[in-house]
Amino acid sequence: MxxxxxxxxxxxxAIEDRLIASGLADFLERRSADLASDNAxxxxxxxxxxxxxxxxxxxxxxxxxxxxxxxxYVDPDTTxxxxxxxAIRRSAGMSIAxxxxxxxxxxxxxxxxxxxxxxxxxxARAHGxxxxxxxxxxxxxxxxxxxxQRVAVVxxxxxxxxxxxxILAGDERALMVSFFQxxxxxxxGVPPKADNMINIPVEHYxxxxxxxxxxxxxxLPALDRFEPQMIFISAGFDAHREDDMGQIGxxxxxxxxxxxxxxxxxxxxAGGKIVSCLEGGYDLSALGRSVEAHIRxxxxxx
Numbered sequence: 001m002x003x004x005x006x007x008x009x010x011x012x013x014a015i016e017d018r019l020i021a022s023g024l025a026d027f028l029e030r031r032s033a034d035l036a037s038d039n040a041x042x043x044x045x046x047x048x049x050x051x052x053x054x055x056x057x058x059x060x061x062x063x064x065x066x067x068x069x070x071x072x073y074v075d076p077d078t079t080x081x082x083x084x085x086x087a088i089r090r091s092a093g094m095s096i097a098x099x100x101x102x103x104x105x106x107x108x109x110x111x112x113x114x115x116x117x118x119x120x121x122x123x124a125r126a127h128g129x130x131x132x133x134x135x136x137x138x139x140x141x142x143x144x145x146x147x148x149q150r151v152a153v154v155x156x157x158x159x160x161x162x163x164x165x166x167i168l169a170g171d172e173r174a175l176m177v178s179f180f181q182x183x184x185x186x187x188x189g190v191p192p193k194a195d196n197m198i199n200i201p202v203e204h205y206x207x208x209x210x211x212x213x214x215x216x217x218x219x220l221p222a223l224d225r226f227e228p229q230m231i232f233i234s235a236g237f238d239a240h241r242e243d244d245m246g247q248i249g250x251x252x253x254x255x256x257x258x259x260x261x262x263x264x265x266x267x268x269x270a271g272g273k274i275v276s277c278l279e280g281g282y283d284l285s286a287l288g289r290s291v292e293a294h295i296r297x298x299x300x301x302x
Contacts, residue, residue, distance in 0.1 A: 116130060151173065165193055175228065
């Protein structure tokens with residue numbers, strides 16, 4: 001995204017370093033994935049939007065070849081460079097490949113350590129560091145291609161997943177549950193766009209105990225009533241108390257606990273099937289520790 005931008009390559013480095021230092025890396029299977037095609041991306045995004053992204057990319061390349069900047073703004077917070085289209089296709093392809101592998105029983109669950117994040121990308125708009133909504137795309141792939149009848153999306157990023165909501169609102173085959181700091185960027189989600197959205201706004205400086213109450217009182221009953229056949233997680237870790245992108249007070253144990261609760265729901269209704277995709281998390285130390293807690297719980301090693 002450019003020098004000094006919080007959505008930086010060092011985010012994935014911090015995760016990798018933490019997994020290695022903790023010894024957890026030795027227990028994990030690593031996989032890559034093919035680039036997602038236009039047809040795959042159009043499960044969640046409009047053809048006109050994809051054409052616009054390509055045109056912005058071409059303009060960037062022309063300007064750069066003529067001595068211009070190596071980045072081009074497509075949103076006040078969001079830039080593209082010459083590698084962005086490949087990156088978003090790889091990220092989307094990873095979420096699809098993980099969904100296929102978990103659906104088939106080849107894997108019990110999967111975490112996609114991908115950049116850029118996706119949950120602010122609406123059907124026809126790049127927004128908030130995001131270009132393609134990986135989680136919504138994976139959920140629709142499970143429904144439209146793999147033939148599932150019900151899927152749930154869980155979003156615990158500090159920011160509301162307006163892109164996921166924009167794409168899935170009104171689709172009765174999908175349930176989305178989330179909490180998010182409010183009022184706060186992206187200033188959406190209140191009220192929800194449709195009845196299949198369980199949006200729980202929380203005040204600044206909310207701590208883990210209150211978030212756990214929301215999960216137990218709001219999320220879990222809704223998820224159990226819905227009986228999802230697969231759960232998708234928008235795993236943003238910027239609600240950590242050390243992350244200055246937000247003002248929510250979660251710690252690693254909270255992320256592990258939330259993950260364990262979702263695993264129990266998945267065990268009851270979905271044969272344990274969970275696909276988690278990285279969203280936010282910008283304090284590098286807190287991000288690495290939080291992802292370790294999340295993956296350790298998913299792997300049954302906590």
